[in-house]
Amino acid sequence: MKKLRWLLATLTALTMFAAGCGDDDETVTLTFGAVPAENAQEISDYVTPQIIADELGVEIEFIQAADYAGVIEGTIAEEVDIASFGGFSYVIATGAGADLDVAGLWASDTPDGYGDYRSYLITQVGSDVNTVDDLRGKKVCFVDPGSTSGFLFPSALLLAAGIDPSETSTDIEATFAGGHDASALAVANGDCDAGFAYDTMVTEQLIESGDIAGVIDEVEDETVNGDVAEIRIIDKSAPIAAPPLAVGNWLPEDMKEEIIEIVTTKVNVDWAVENGYCDSVDDCPLSDGPFWGYLAGDDAYFDPIRELCELTGSAKCQAD
Amino acid sequence: MVTSDSKQQVRPPVSRRRSLLTATFVAFFVGCLYSMWDIGVNPLTFWTERQDLFNLLDRMWAPRIDEPRLVWEAALDTFLMAFAGTALGVFLAVPIAFLSANNVVKNRFVRGAARAFIVVTRALPELILALIFVRVYSIGVLPGVLALGLHSIGMLGKLFSDSIEQIDTGPREGVVASGAGRLQEITTGILPQVIPSFIAISLYRLDINFRASTLLGLVGAGGIGLQIRAHQGSLDYQQLLGVTLVIIVLIAIVEIISSRVRAVILGHDDGPKKKSVLATLGLGHTVEAEDFRPADGASAELPFDREALRPPWNRDRIVMWIFGSSCLAMLILAFTVPDLSFIEMIQGFPQIPEIFNNLIPRNMDWWEDRWGELLVETIQMGFAATGLSLVFAIPTAMLAARNVAPARWVYNAARSFILGVRALPDLIVAVIFVAALGLGPQPGVLALAIGLYGFSTKLFADSIEEIKEGPRDGVRATGASGLQETFTSVLPQAMPAIIGHSLYVLDVSLRASTVLGIVGAGGIGFPLVQGTRLFQFELVGGLLICIFVLVYAIEILSAWVRKQVI
Incomplete structure (x- = not known):
């Protein structure tokens, strides 16, 4: 038994020693997750995370997932604080227990209404x-x-x-x-x-x-x-609802409100050009495809996608 | 009289070997600690993140399999893929091994070219080869077979060539003296001697390939990994766990069978006497009366009972027969299952040089500074996972070493635990950890550390079992406690082996960390997968060259240091 006791002691000592090397961050770092919907080479150059970081005064770590499930899981585990993905991903994530809110909905060419795509x-x-x-x-x-x-x-x-x-x-x-x-x-x-x-x-x-x-x-x-x-x-296909930028409800309420404010008023090409993030409205990589910016929206906007999801009978649409 | 002078004589001199050992140890230790700190993982991470892991385990419970038939078919496909891949690897590796053996080929250029080929195939991870072959043959078992076959040449070629170089020259000289030609010399003077080790090595490779083949589906190369990917993609964790459990059981079974058969082939069961596999299989030339026909044409008569010359049907021979015939059956099956047609394989061959040609970067346009950062991250992941696994592996190894374990049951429990951990494919753990802990290098490192833990514990335990009892007895005779005994007589003896093995673990860890990005767990694997998805072949080729240089540099370094310390 003597041997076992000292082995346990060694294990504890080593564990404690190595644990002392963990890092503790001082500055607030939020995680921005995106799905590999488009060209991986360009997606990290998008200025949306940069605008949020600068305006909110936090660090933003940009994470690009290998697949959609990566971001969906990231929001469920509360590892991804701001998620850029499609309506279906949002529905799957919230259906599987992710505590998310809509920070903004995509507007394609003008700020006149939500964009749709096919x-x-x-x-x-x-x-x-x-x-x-x-x-x-x-x-x-x-x-x-x-x-x-x-x-x-x-x-x-x-x-x-x-x-x-x-x-x-x-x-x-x-x-x-x-x-x-x-x-x-x-x-x-x-x-x-x-x-x-x-x-x-x-x-x-x-x-x-x-x-x-x-x-x-x-x-x-x-x-x-x-x-x-x-x-x-x-x-x-029929027109598809605008994709959201989602934000985690686990963030402090005032920070979440501020993020929504920034997303719906500043993450758009007009503001970005005025404030020097882009050279021109035509060349302003906020996101992929035709993109003016984000408009305010809410969770109920995705109810039609929830219904369609249930129609397909997929297991991930059944609430657990 | 005891003077300070004689005291100095007792201390071992500061030799080159000792200072190198210390330097390696320090560099390795610092590398691991720094990487763990920079990536933000430590042994307590498993504890601090337990809530997320439990949450996921909760969603995974209870494991289920909706369509057992599909899983069974996929499992069979996976095994056949591993088998066909190994067979292809052996088929290609044998001639290459002969070409690279210094006692067969005298031409240094031919030998050098063969060795270079072996080194390159070993440094290219099978998953990445599979990614590329999926591009040629599209999704299915075939790209998996080719990837496994090509990558296997690396290990098989090297070990085959080693065993050719170690043959007894006697029989060969005898054959040459009887006037045999070059080919006859090889087939009768060399081949019979090396066949047992060839078969044992191939079996070991089959074991390794089966592990690898369960993951190939993650990149679309068929088998049970496709189901893992599908269940992960649709967030169906109960089925994901169900399929994972099936994989663990299958891997453990294949490992047990493979090591049993290897023991029989290499004759471990019946002492030091090595037996020819041909004799065991009963395939050798049977002595006939004709052989004893006198030159004058008198009637031939055997000078002894012929039955006495036939190998007896003992347990080993029966095992070998069963094994041999199942191999043959598997081989036929492996190449006749509908998904894997020879015709398709041959039709695709002309595309392979084209693909590899496309992979050669024409300029440096593919390079981005991010790749440099990701390469550094990959190295750090390799170091961090190694460090993390060693923290747990060294104590467990003591429990799993027969001569140090406090009790027999502890030893047995520890050994079975390691077997179970080793059967867990690291990439599947990474899939699960990425889901539970989020994206980035941390879950990858934790997953890799678990895989390496099983692997390194086994290596360490084996080397602790090999220590000499003398120094221990000496220390014990002075009245030392168990703690003192272990620290002064067990660990110092096992240390060179542990350091050597740690470097080997690092080598393995770095290879594995290059592919973790495939499941979103950080490192260089991610742009590599994206590149293949988007047909950016020059980028893929450039990154492959980076990985090759990285893996090869570590391999050379680790082999050199191991040679110095052990």
């Missing part, structure tokens, strides 16, 4: 997939199980055609590409027979970045460089 179903030019029905037996690229335009709305589209969109589906081979750009590029490269991505990713961002040469729109009239296009749009 999910596009794309295939390669020359592919034999022309309608949702043709997806049977094909390899379909979604974005992430937590993505609104990359999974929830596409799921609804597939379910309406009687196709099971889940990971375990035998109707299609479901694949999660990890990002909207990755999903569209996987289609362009032939890795997936068809895939989903949000609208401007297909019609603007990937073309501007030079990753794809052009796109043919067979639904409306958004064709860009049709003669050299690699991909074509064969279906479009």
